Amino acid sequence: MSAASTTQRIRRIPTITKPALIGIEIAVPVALIALWWFASAESADPFFPPLSAIAQRFQELWLFDHLVSDVLPSLGNLLAGFVIGGACGIALGAVLGTFRLARWLFAPVIDFWRAIPPVALVPIVVSLLGFGNETRILTIAIAALFPTLISTIDGMRSVDPQLRDVSQIYRLGARERLFDVRLPAASPRIASGLQVSLQVSFIVMIASEMLGSSNGIGAMTLLAQQSFATADMWAGIVLLGIVGYATNLVFTLIRDRVLRWYVRSQQLGKAM
Amino acid sequence: MTSQNTPASDAGVQPRLSVRGLGKSYGSGPSTTRIIEDLTFDVAAGEIVCIVGPSGVGKTTLLKCLTGLQPVSSGAAYIDGVPIQGPPEEMALVFQEYTRSLMPWLTVRKNVALPLKHLRLSARERDERVDEAITAVGLEHAVDSFPWELSGGMQQRVAIARSLAYRPEVLVMDEPFASVDAQTRFELEDLCLRIRDRFSMTIVVVTHDIDEAVYLSDRVVVLGSRPAVVTEVLDVDLPSPRDQIATRALPAFATMRSEILSHIREGKIPTATIRTQQKRRRRGR
Amino acid sequence: MTSQNTPASDAGVQPRLSVRGLGKSYGSGPSTTRIIEDLTFDVAAGEIVCIVGPSGVGKTTLLKCLTGLQPVSSGAAYIDGVPIQGPPEEMALVFQEYTRSLMPWLTVRKNVALPLKHLRLSARERDERVDEAITAVGLEHAVDSFPWELSGGMQQRVAIARSLAYRPEVLVMDEPFASVDAQTRFELEDLCLRIRDRFSMTIVVVTHDIDEAVYLSDRVVVLGSRPAVVTEVLDVDLPSPRDQIATRALPAFATMRSEILSHIREGKIPTATIRTQQKRRRRGR
Amino acid sequence: SAGGPDSADEDGTTTVTVAAVGIMSDVTLDIATEQGFFAEEGIEIEISQVAAPPAGLAALQGGQVDIAFSPGVVFANARAQDIPVVIVAGASGFPADVPPGPELDLYDDTGVYVDPSSGFTSLADLEGATIAVNARKANLEATASQALRNAGVDLSTIEWVALDFTSMIESLTSGQVDAAVPVNPFTLQAEEAGMERIASPAPEFFGDGASSFWLTSSQIAEEKSEVVTSFQAAIHKANAYANEHLDESIAAGVEIAGLDVAVEDAGKIYWPLEVTQQDVEVIGDNLVELDFLDAPVDMTDVILPGA
Amino acid sequence: MRPLRLVSGMAGFAFAILAWQLIAAGPMAGSALPTATATFAELFSLLPTPEFWADVGSTVLVALGGFAAALVTGVVIGIAVATSPLTMHATRAILEFLKPIPPIVLLPLVVLVLGPTTDMGLFLVFYGCALPIIMQTASGVFDVDPVTIATARSFSMGRFEVLWRIVLPSAMSYIGTAVRITVPASLIIAVVAGLLGGGPGLGNSLLRAQLSGSQTQLFAYVIALGVLGLLFQAVSEETERRVLHWHPSFRKEAV
Numbered sequence A: 001m002s003a004a005s006t007t008q009r010i011r012r013i014p015t016i017t018k019p020a021l022i023g024i025e026i027a028v029p030v031a032l033i034a035l036w037w038f039a040s041a042e043s044a045d046p047f048f049p050p051l052s053a054i055a056q057r058f059q060e061l062w063l064f065d066h067l068v069s070d071v072l073p074s075l076g077n078l079l080a081g082f083v084i085g086g087a088c089g090i091a092l093g094a095v096l097g098t099f100r101l102a103r104w105l106f107a108p109v110i111d112f113w114r115a116i117p118p119v120a121l122v123p124i125v126v127s128l129l130g131f132g133n134e135t136r137i138l139t140i141a142i143a144a145l146f147p148t149l150i151s152t153i154d155g156m157r158s159v160d161p162q163l164r165d166v167s168q169i170y171r172l173g174a175r176e177r178l179f180d181v182r183l184p185a186a187s188p189r190i191a192s193g194l195q196v197s198l199q200v201s202f203i204v205m206i207a208s209e210m211l212g213s214s215n216g217i218g219a220m221t222l223l224a225q226q227s228f229a230t231a232d233m234w235a236g237i238v239l240l241g242i243v244g245y246a247t248n249l250v251f252t253l254i255r256d257r258v259l260r261w262y263v264r265s266q267q268l269g270k271a272m
Numbered sequence B, C: 001m002t003s004q005n006t007p008a009s010d011a012g013v014q015p016r017l018s019v020r021g022l023g024k025s026y027g028s029g030p031s032t033t034r035i036i037e038d039l040t041f042d043v044a045a046g047e048i049v050c051i052v053g054p055s056g057v058g059k060t061t062l063l064k065c066l067t068g069l070q071p072v073s074s075g076a077a078y079i080d081g082v083p084i085q086g087p088p089e090e091m092a093l094v095f096q097e098y099t100r101s102l103m104p105w106l107t108v109r110k111n112v113a114l115p116l117k118h119l120r121l122s123a124r125e126r127d128e129r130v131d132e133a134i135t136a137v138g139l140e141h142a143v144d145s146f147p148w149e150l151s152g153g154m155q156q157r158v159a160i161a162r163s164l165a166y167r168p169e170v171l172v173m174d175e176p177f178a179s180v181d182a183q184t185r186f187e188l189e190d191l192c193l194r195i196r197d198r199f200s201m202t203i204v205v206v207t208h209d210i211d212e213a214v215y216l217s218d219r220v221v222v223l224g225s226r227p228a229v230v231t232e233v234l235d236v237d238l239p240s241p242r243d244q245i246a247t248r249a250l251p252a253f254a255t256m257r258s259e260i261l262s263h264i265r266e267g268k269i270p271t272a273t274i275r276t277q278q279k280r281r282r283r284g285r
Numbered sequence D: 001s002a003g004g005p006d007s008a009d010e011d012g013t014t015t016v017t018v019a020a021v022g023i024m025s026d027v028t029l030d031i032a033t034e035q036g037f038f039a040e041e042g043i044e045i046e047i048s049q050v051a052a053p054p055a056g057l058a059a060l061q062g063g064q065v066d067i068a069f070s071p072g073v074v075f076a077n078a079r080a081q082d083i084p085v086v087i088v089a090g091a092s093g094f095p096a097d098v099p100p101g102p103e104l105d106l107y108d109d110t111g112v113y114v115d116p117s118s119g120f121t122s123l124a125d126l127e128g129a130t131i132a133v134n135a136r137k138a139n140l141e142a143t144a145s146q147a148l149r150n151a152g153v154d155l156s157t158i159e160w161v162a163l164d165f166t167s168m169i170e171s172l173t174s175g176q177v178d179a180a181v182p183v184n185p186f187t188l189q190a191e192e193a194g195m196e197r198i199a200s201p202a203p204e205f206f207g208d209g210a211s212s213f214w215l216t217s218s219q220i221a222e223e224k225s226e227v228v229t230s231f232q233a234a235i236h237k238a239n240a241y242a243n244e245h246l247d248e249s250i251a252a253g254v255e256i257a258g259l260d261v262a263v264e265d266a267g268k269i270y271w272p273l274e275v276t277q278q279d280v281e282v283i284g285d286n287l288v289e290l291d292f293l294d295a296p297v298d299m300t301d302v303i304l305p306g307a
Numbered sequence E: 001m002r003p004l005r006l007v008s009g010m011a012g013f014a015f016a017i018l019a020w021q022l023i024a025a026g027p028m029a030g031s032a033l034p035t036a037t038a039t040f041a042e043l044f045s046l047l048p049t050p051e052f053w054a055d056v057g058s059t060v061l062v063a064l065g066g067f068a069a070a071l072v073t074g075v076v077i078g079i080a081v082a083t084s085p086l087t088m089h090a091t092r093a094i095l096e097f098l099k100p101i102p103p104i105v106l107l108p109l110v111v112l113v114l115g116p117t118t119d120m121g122l123f124l125v126f127y128g129c130a131l132p133i134i135m136q137t138a139s140g141v142f143d144v145d146p147v148t149i150a151t152a153r154s155f156s157m158g159r160f161e162v163l164w165r166i167v168l169p170s171a172m173s174y175i176g177t178a179v180r181i182t183v184p185a186s187l188i189i190a191v192v193a194g195l196l197g198g199g200p201g202l203g204n205s206l207l208r209a210q211l212s213g214s215q216t217q218l219f220a221y222v223i224a225l226g227v228l229g230l231l232f233q234a235v236s237e238e239t240e241r242r243v244l245h246w247h248p249s250f251r252k253e254a255v
């Protein structure tokens, strides 16, 4: 050890400044887009049209022709489904995370249910609810439920036993135990479950638009795909990506605000 | 098991807390480890009792049984003659692992106020209690900080303030002053004596500081051996009110001190016994 | 800032560790809190230095800067004249938050062996070091337990054993004996002295026990005021080897002891100052 | 990938991969195998089931399969987007020797169904109706649209909804849609549920001749012309055989598609023996007329010689 | 405790099946929902056929294969993203962009490149599982106790060693959550890949059942899938219990 030269023995973790990082975050996609642009410029493959063609279709379709008629309804469904699914996931997770017997009773049925491909259930849901927006929202909500549910259960179960003891000692009521101790303690995990739910909601939003009247980002993209309008399909994919990115950004901002205590306490020790 | 007589039968006056033949094991089946063999002692109302004993003997375990956080394996602990089966309303515990017993998402003030929520106090009384407790431990300047922004000793004092604000009838503390400096420690010890008088609290403290045990308490329970038994219960006959300088200067203080030390030594677990008694099965993998 | 002269220029012989005009603030922008103002002191090779000071003064913060875990805000700390910017290879730290510094998924033995993994020792030497360290802290019987099955004091001893097995050239400990009983504490103090002699380690200890500070150290650094400054650096002129009974009985011991106590009092932060200096912005909610 | 199309076995047999969708008209693949028509041509086929024809066409472009099944409308859509696919042979169609009317309608495996209690009795009643099809802008919507327009219905008043066939029948019986356009065997399910067929739009749309095709990509047609020709020859033999042994073929088709119906209820199928320019142009023209396509589709050189 | 758990799980099932039977035979008679009895009868007639088991085999293969690849890649990327600001910022745009794009939209492109084959199924499963695993792993890495990290750093552990010995075990509980979220998803995607994109397996059988309009058979396959899902889940839970025996959620409760 002592033989180590003085320059070597001190570990220096190179620090990159914040502006540089943001620069990189912008530069990477720009570089990829440029690469895509030039690599596809001469493309004659009907499935991989030149990016210029995609951009043109993007502008024609989405700016802002179908914005109100298709983008907003899709996002409305997404939001409604995600909120319902997420809220139910947290509520159900809180119950199953608290009562072991409830968990034992329902967890297997839930696990069973989760492995069922939605295609099989579509006719039943349609016969119960029709094929309007309710069905779409319901399917999104169901899909969004599970990641949050599981994360909430896991989060509640990983609460430091010490905190459980504290709430017993001070005889916190059931409500306080739940809302003042266990849920806040589990909140980082719930947030990460919600994030997965958000992603799943997106996916199901598109799948749900395979049914019923053909409006929405997903329906248009799928239709373009089925009728070989590949530039339109790519434009749809690009839009989905952009909207997804923006949605996630909003989610992250809200989460970091709500969990400020957590983010700050975690970042502390990792300074440098 | 045979020593299980109800506490009331013991003496004319009923003790506040009483421990009768209490035994405790962790684990189940072949991996059971006996931690506490058979403890019997009483704590009268308004008394301060200190529990001392070597590290790992089972003091924390005893407190957990006493506060109903852990079920006992044999015997029982009683509060006012009623067997303790879950945390009794009138009791509070300051945990040894203070860092982990604070809610990281609450500020100091909110941490202290947390147990008061369900007491149906008026907002004014609640604020008053919280402020008073926080001032008593000297943390007025940090009320809006989060626990992870505090030093170890400050966190420990938040945990103490939380239990003070709750104003339990029986206060149980597990090495509550381990991380504070000597000066603050003196102040907190005196605070303990003061609140005992003011609210006629019954206080049980686990400590490693023999001086502290003598200074604070009316009785000292020395635990030893493994599994734990009561090595000795010593009455502390020092005049009240106590004073950090005067009391500690008394010859009786020094006598008490060395007597306890010798009892601890005598109860100390010889390493050889430990080895055979605690042959741990491998687990995990 | 003006006091920033490189450590070598100070004296003919280079100190092992030196702190020069070190300052540290937490937070950034308007919510900055200055914790350490301007510390300057040296630790020579093979010395044991104790750092004492009131709770919350910034001792842990100082150690974090010293071990390169936190960046300093001004000034610098040097090891052998090289500024410390990340944890130096030859240094180890025993954390005040010992519970959280143990890996819950590793048994005691594996926790102790963890830092040795990257030292490229032979399996035999590694096992030897681990066994020796575990025996030294008296945990032979608990090698296969997981940290959360241990008492507070035992966990603390695991953390100590881990740093001993690592055999750093510079050992930094933050209130390492806060949770162990008096008897064990004495043994661990003597262990400290022994390993210092055996491996000619340099040891820096934060402690609240003034007796311990005097008994252990060659020098005591008293921190005080807020933001923290060095109130006093005292040389401890007690004969070596030290002995728990004989040394503590020396009159010089008592003198030292009361001198330090008075320095601490003098450096103690008056609550009023705190209030104005640390007017905390509301945050969280 | 699937079977290395170029790789001839020792005995000179070449493997041809075919994307099929698992419906009754696919039965000729099995007939050709069973009757040894492929073997006679020195090929062997490997079937890849795909859910929807567009996926088969994509696989064709990617060189993942050599031959793919496609309904006429999907083919026309693909051509309209300049996807270089060409017709190898006809896969199903309508016979020229049966006059239009109920008898020809038996060859239509689709139909427009309504609930008799709803009061709809003819296509003309469906003005402003909600009609379920399995996919938008595909075969069923195109054929039904044309039939509706011919019946004088203003197409802009129709609301089309996409539903899978099971949901379609459910929605029709529960009144959530006014009409549905299922294909066999869901036509039978609809009838079982008391629904009524008011039109058979396909023969009208496609006219006689081929209405669905076996396709390959221009590239494969060029690079592996021998294999493609062999496949073409074998399918022709199988089509002829199937037409001659209608009941046997339908029975086999019922089995392949995993249907639970009697052979006499399964309707009829006609396997075209050739594909004419007329067959493909009519599809393109109809789609343009219906505004499904913006511009006329260039159908020159889309049929391989001998198809 | 385990027998009690088993019994209550069974009770839950019995209750669910009973409810199903009552609904299917009562209010929803004649609808797309077959009765439980008919479905189980159909399932038992499928069980002895070798084709059924061949389908199960290939579906399980695709699901597990894709999942395993996603797990390894997801954990590695998740750790990289959460520990290195450079990686995080460099990949964020791409990952966030990919997240909302579902497998069904990509399907024709994947079919174009890979064909209606097992490889395609594997890829789609991989694609569908990797992103949730990345997200959960990254959260888990962020959740590592700062004191633990500081401890490792104070012993001058190298970056890689810290990752391997400290960060990974700490994040294990989150990874376990991710596994439990994605394992059934892998099964569904494997089936949907077979259903929409071709390739052998239960998806194909499901497609045939759907095309032939046999809801009873469709539901028999659905039950089979559900049981497979349960098996996957049980295996992953048991593995988790063993790996995370030290974690508060699995510590043996003191009696």
Ligand SMILES: Nc1ncnc2c1ncn2[C@@H]1O[C@H](COP(=O)(O)OP(=O)(O)OP(=O)(O)O)[C@@H](O)[C@H]1O
Pocket (backbone or CB within 6 Å): B026, B027, B033, B035, B054, B055, B056, B057, B058, B059, B060, B061, B062, B096, C145, C148, C149, C150, C151, C152, C153, C154, C179, C180, C181, E254
């Ligand atoms: N969950 C557990 N499972 C098994 N053994 C345990 C568990 N908790 C504690 N023990 C064991 O019980 C014994 C007593 O622990 P306890 O925490 O009561 O000691 P203590 O007297 O408080 O010690 P200290 O002064 O060090 O805090 C120890 O040997 C410890 O290893």
Ligand SMILES: Nc1ncnc2c1ncn2[C@@H]1O[C@H](COP(=O)(O)OP(=O)(O)OP(=O)(O)O)[C@@H](O)[C@H]1O
Pocket (backbone or CB within 6 Å): A268, B142, B145, B148, B149, B150, B151, B152, B153, B154, B179, B180, B181, C026, C027, C033, C035, C054, C055, C056, C057, C058, C059, C060, C061, C062, C096
């Ligand atoms: N992350 C942080 N953000 C803001 N302030 C902090 C943070 N960490 C510590 N502090 C403040 O820094 C001061 C010094 O803390 P430090 O932990 O160094 O004290 P200490 O001397 O070790 O005290 P103790 O003896 O109680 O452990 C305290 O007032 C504390 O509130």
Ligand SMILES: [Mg+2]
Pocket (backbone or CB within 6 Å): B059, B060, B061, B096, B174, C151, C152, C153
């Ligand atoms: Mg303890």
Ligand SMILES: [Mg+2]
Pocket (backbone or CB within 6 Å): B151, B152, B153, C059, C060, C061, C096, C174
């Ligand atoms: Mg400290």
